[in-house]
Amino acid sequence: MKRSTLSRRILLAWLGSLGTPVLALQPLLAKNAPAGIDPKPYLVSEKLDxxxxxxxGTTLRYRSGRVVAAPAWxxxxxxxxxxxxxxxxxxRRFDELSGAVRRAEPVDAEWRLVRFHVFELPAGEGTFEQxxxxxxxxxxxxVRPVEQQRFQSNAELRAKLKQVVDAGGEGLMLHRADAPVASGRSDLLLKLKPLADAEAVVIGHEAGKGRFAGQLGxxxxxxxxxxxxxxxxxFTDAQRRDPPxxxxxxxxxxxxxxPSGKPRFASFxxxxDEF
Structure with a gap:
């Protein structure tokens, strides 16, 4: 069975389930784009923070599978x-947004400022461009479909990245125009930012010293x-007192x-997975 067909069947089974989805069945997740990438095979959009x-179709969930407590309207x-x-x-409003959408009881005044910017049809057919x-x-x-653009050169792409970042945006997303519906971290979707980002699992805590004594170091x-x-x-002071x-x-x-694969100048x- 082709990988794209299998991915779509997994997604459809998840979408049709009545319970909480299995956490391993994730939507498509981005990898970091190489600096000199040719953007012609991709549709490009702003990376929204x-x-x-x-x-x-009936329930709104975070990536983790938990239900979003959104207002009925x-x-x-x-x-x-x-x-x-x-x-x-x-x-530049992530903290405000995070506070609003994490409330167990939604506040209408906050949710009136929220829009659902969509970029995929998980049960759709055809290419991503279609x-x-x-x-x-x-x-x-x-519902606000995310604007998708084509760029013919890396120089054009870099100019767009600068425009978005200078205006307060995070960066760009590059999605293969010919991609089928897929799940998991994949080269079909790339992110381009002034600084790269990635995810890792916490395996331990190192105690702080000096002004961080008794807290996370x-x-x-x-x-x-x-x-x-x-x-x-x-980390904020609160995160050092109560670390992940x-x-x-x-x-x-x-x-x-x-050369050993460790990130340079890494920052939290x-x-x-809190959502």
């Missing part, structure tokens, strides 16, 4: 078509490739990799 959400505005996208308030076209027909006040992390390293910057638990997956940014961003 929002909260990933998946709609199966927000859910009623979504189509019956399964969607994959990001809950977003706008550039599905992106189909998404445009679902546009509404709440650094997280001991392990990447999916088995590389172990320590992450000691980017052992076993949690965290997101960090870094400049490049050492957030817990990746």
């Amino acid at each position: 929002g909260v990933r959400a998946l709609w199966d 927000f859910l009623a505005a979504l189509p019956k078509t399964p969607l994959d996208g990001e809950l977003w308030m706008g550039r 599905r992106a076209g189909q998404l445009r027909a679902l546009a509404s006040d709440i 650094a997280l001991e992390l392990q990447t999916p490739d088995g590389v172990r390293f320590k992450l000691g910057t980017g 638990a052992i076993g949690a997956t965290v997101t960090y940014r870094y400049r490049d990799l050492t 961003i957030r817990v990746a």
Whole structure:
């Protein structure tokens, strides 16, 4: 059986289930784009610093599988078509958005500022370019299909990246225009940012010293490739007092990799699996 067919069957089984989806059955996740990438095979969109959400036609869930406590009016505005996208308030507003969507009891005034920016039809057919076209027909006040563009050279792509970052954006997403529906981390979807980011699992805590005595000094992390390293910057005082638990997956940014695969100048961003 072809991989794309298998991925689609897995996704359809998940979308049709009545219980909480199995965490291993993830949506498509991005890898970092190489600096000199040729953008011609891709559709390019802005990378939104929002909260990933998946709609199966009746229930809105985080990437983790937990249900999003969205207001009834927000859910009623979504189509019956399964969607994959990001809950977003706008550039540089992640903390505000995170606080709003994590509440057990949604606050209408906060949710009035949230839109569902969608970029995939998990049960769709055809190429990504075809599905992106189909998404445009679902546009509404709440549902906002993410704008996709073509670029003919790396120089054009870099100019767009600078424009987005200068305006307060995170970076760009490159999705193979010919890609089928797929799941898991894949070269079909790439992210391009001034600094790369990645995820790793917490395997230990190193105690702090000096002004951090009695708090977290650094997280001991392990990447999916088995590389172990320590992450000691980017934490708030609250996170040092109550650090991510052992076993949690965290997101960090870094400049490049050492010959042994360890990230250089790594800095904590957030817990990746809290949603």
